[in-house]
Amino acid sequence: MSLFNVFHIASSAMSAQSQRLNVVASNIANAESTDSANGKAYRARQVELMATDLGKSGGAGVKVARVIEGSDAGRQVYNPAHPKADEKGYVTMPNVNVVEEMVNMLSASKAYQTNVDTLNAAKSMLNHTLTIGQ
Amino acid sequence: MTRLDEALRFHETALRLRSQRQAVLASNIANADTPHYKARDMDFSRAMKMAMSGSGMSNSQTIVQERVQGVTQHRDGNTVNVDQERAEFTDNALRYEAGVRMVNSQIKGLLSVLQG
Numbered sequence: 001m002s003l004f005n006v007f008h009i010a011s012s013a014m015s016a017q018s019q020r021l022n023v024v025a026s027n028i029a030n031a032e033s034t035d036s037a038n039g040k041a042y043r044a045r046q047v048e049l050m051a052t053d054l055g056k057s058g059g060a061g062v063k064v065a066r067v068i069e070g071s072d073a074g075r076q077v078y079n080p081a082h083p084k085a086d087e088k089g090y091v092t093m094p095n096v097n098v099v100e101e102m103v104n105m106l107s108a109s110k111a112y113q114t115n116v117d118t119l120n121a122a123k124s125m126l127n128h129t130l131t132i133g134q
Numbered sequence: 135m136t137r138l139d140e141a142l143r144f145h146e147t148a149l150r151l152r153s154q155r156q157a158v159l160a161s162n163i164a165n166a167d168t169p170h171y172k173a174r175d176m177d178f179s180r181a182m183k184m185a186m187s188g189s190g191m192s193n194s195q196t197i198v199q200e201r202v203q204g205v206t207q208h209r210d211g212n213t214v215n216v217d218q219e220r221a222e223f224t225d226n227a228l229r230y231e232a233g234v235r236m237v238n239s240q241i242k243g244l245l246s247v248l249q250g
Contacts, residue, residue, distance in 0.1 A: 002153040006160040013164030020167075049168040051161075059157040060171075062164050111167055114216065118160050121227050125156070128234050129149075133241050 003129075005059045006122035012052065012061030013115040019064045020047045020108045024101050031096040034084045041084075042094040043069040044101075070095050141244065145237045147185045151178060152230040158198055159223045162214050170211035173201040173219065 023045050033042040050065035072095050080089030155176040165171040181197045205213045 002150075002157040005157040009157065009160045009164045017167075049165075051165050051168050051171050060161040060165060062168055107167065114163055114166070114220065117220075118163050118223065121223065122156065122160070125153075125227055125230055128231055132234060132237055 002059070003122050003126050007119060009059050009061045010115045010119040010122070012063060014112055014119075016047075016049055016062045016064050017108045017112040017115070020049075021105060021112070023047050023067060024105045024108060027096045027101045028098060028105075030094060031098055031101075033094055034082070034091055041074055041092045042096070043074075044094060044096045045069050138244065142237065142240060144186065145233055145240060148182065149230065149233045149237065151176070151181050151185065152226055152233060154181075155226050156223070156230065159219055159226060162219045163216065163223065166212070166214045166216045166219070168212060171214065173205065173214045174198050175201045175222070 027044045030036075030042040036042050045067050046069075047067055048065045049062055051060045052063050053060050074093045074095040076090040077093055078089055079085055079091050082091045085091050155178060158174055158176050162173045162175075176198050184197070201213070204215075204218070206215070207213050
């Protein structure tokens with residue numbers, strides 16, 4: 001029954017948005033990280049969302065296709081005493097735009113709430129359906 | 135038993151189509167941030183006509199189509215207006231509940247007739 005599909009659709013969106021929030025949290029936490037596992041400064045990450053077809057019922061869930069790293073260069077700060085300073089004394093900082101990340105965070109949490117409402121509405125519709133004939 | 139089935143068929147079809155439409159609207163809400171996702175909707179009155187005219191299983195490919203009215207495309211190719219989708223979702227949920235009430239009252243009517 002299509003209403004059970006709504007559970008799958010809404011829960012796929014909830015998990016995609018919480019992964020997005022995860023990535024936002026990583027970016028904000030590492031906004032000043034000049035070092036990482038590969039020896040370079042942290043690069044801001046973004047999620048790529050993709051619609052997943054749920055068959056001929058006409059419903060489409062959503063999933064995180066992949067996590068991509070931003071390609072724009074981080075800003076350079078002059079600090080010759082820093083251990084990661086290059087030969088000219090500049091340190092490469094991460095390319096994290098904290099304002100943009102805050103907007104992403106608000107958008108992800110609002111989308112998560114909206115999908116929780118969708119789930120609750122489907123649940124109450126199914127509950128009412130169960131009362132048919134009683 | 136076919137007479138009893140016929141009596142309930144209209145509302146049963148309406149409930150089935152409403153729940154299909156609910157899934158489509160939920161997909162739109164779920165994909166509100168997906169790039170290049172086009173908002174879809176189901177033409178309910180056409181679907182009801184097709185289902186009641188007895189033309190077998192309604193072909194969902196022709197019924198669920200891209201939404202074209204009042205659609206603004208965002209920079210990433212997404213056309214979902216979340217407020218509009220939420221309003222349609224609530225509207226459809228209300229009509230589903232109305233359908234459930236009507237099925238209930240029809241069944242009660244049938245029962246009262248059966249019990250004399």
